[in-house]
């Protein structure tokens with residue numbers, strides 16, 4: 090196994106064992122989609138040569154005073170980014186993250202300093218997001234004369250990229266008619282309207298409160314977060330401290346991790362996410378039965394078997410799935426469908442139905458009716474639980 094493959098494997102084991110996922114992402118996540126990061130003046134000026142000629146660095150351009158002094162220049166920069174983020178498709182790694190997020194028994198949240206909206210483009214729900222520096226797809230009044238923000242969809246920038254200047258009229262505030270700016274936190278920015286971010290933060294806090302400390306098995310997958318503006322790193326480190334989470338840090342240049350329990354992967358995000366996902370698939374030890382005919386619960390097999398019950402069936406029925414994995418000995422999996430739209434997977438430890446105590450179950454919302462896939466996911470969750478039980482002993 091190459092060293093990359095063994096780190097992918099270790100990361101996959103941590104993710105398979107987790108029941109809550111925190112994705113923490115910085116600008117490096119977008120690099121494989123073709124979006125520039127802003128690493129140092131050199132990286133920034135490579136992406137914006139006109140700003141190099143004007144000897145303006147990121148901190149100087151990303152400053153509300155630049156909007157006051159020279160709106161066409163400030164909007165030349167932000168208009169270029171708005172246009173670029175709109176027309177770029179997120180790379181396959183974001184879809185992979187979205188897939189993992191749906192398997193987490195206790196859910197997934199995203200914390201990102203990226204303003205590009207690419208997580209939502211890749212399928213993440215707005216409720217899962219905390220965009221700590223705001224979003225380029227939202228505008229606010231420069232003044233500001235009102236506290237609400239609005240979507241930037243109606244504004245289509247026309248640009249002179251060569252000179253980093255906006256050619257058409259900049260967007261204006263619908264209330265006072267003054268200049269509008271992106272609802273992004275800039276440097277020395279006292280007028281940033283943080284209400285949208287605060288609402289996201291509040292939702293995130295409520296979710297975190299549901300993760301009982303010491304009970305939930307939380308994993309942080311941190312991707313492309315730099316050290317110069319450390320908001321994302323601080324957040325992932327805080328989650329690790331507060332929730333005893335393990336971290337999988339993906340960064341080609343800065344992948345050091347705090348302990349040997351964690352995993353640092355020194356590759357680009359796409360390569361790492363594809364590698365971990367492949368390793369996750371290999372971890373699946375459960376094969377559906379040759380004959381998928383549902384059998385009655387009374388034939389519940391106990392030791393070494395995984396069992397899926399389907400409440401939609403006329404009587405409580407079960408599907409037996411043989412597994413050779415000794416970790417499953419004495420364990421059962423129920424896949425229960427509660428409603429057509431929102432089925433639930435319930436994992437239960439025990440050998441026979443009467444041994445299945447309510448306290449030993451974990452539930453997760455699944456996107457579809459229990460299928461082979463749902464059962465496979467349930468099995469993975471159970472594998473993770475068995476692994477943790479083993480560690481505790």
Ligand SMILES: NC(=O)c1ccc[n+]([C@@H]2O[C@H](COP(=O)([O-])OP(=O)(O)OC[C@H]3O[C@@H](n4cnc5c(N)ncnc54)[C@H](O)[C@@H]3O)[C@@H](O)[C@H]2O)c1
Nearest residue numbers: 115116117120126127128202203204205313315342357358
């Ligand atoms: N897409 C965006 O929204 C975007 C883009 C650039 C900058 N920004 C903003 O600029 C600020 C810069 O902070 P930052 O720390 O996120 O970015 P940064 O530019 O300072 O650092 C980027 C990090 O990503 C790593 N990286 C480079 N290529 C990578 C790849 N292929 N895969 C994974 N990682 C890779 C780098 O080693 C570095 O550590 C933030 O406030 C952010 O909001 C946003």
Ligand SMILES: [Zn+2]
Nearest residue numbers: 230234262265
């Ligand atoms: Zn206004």
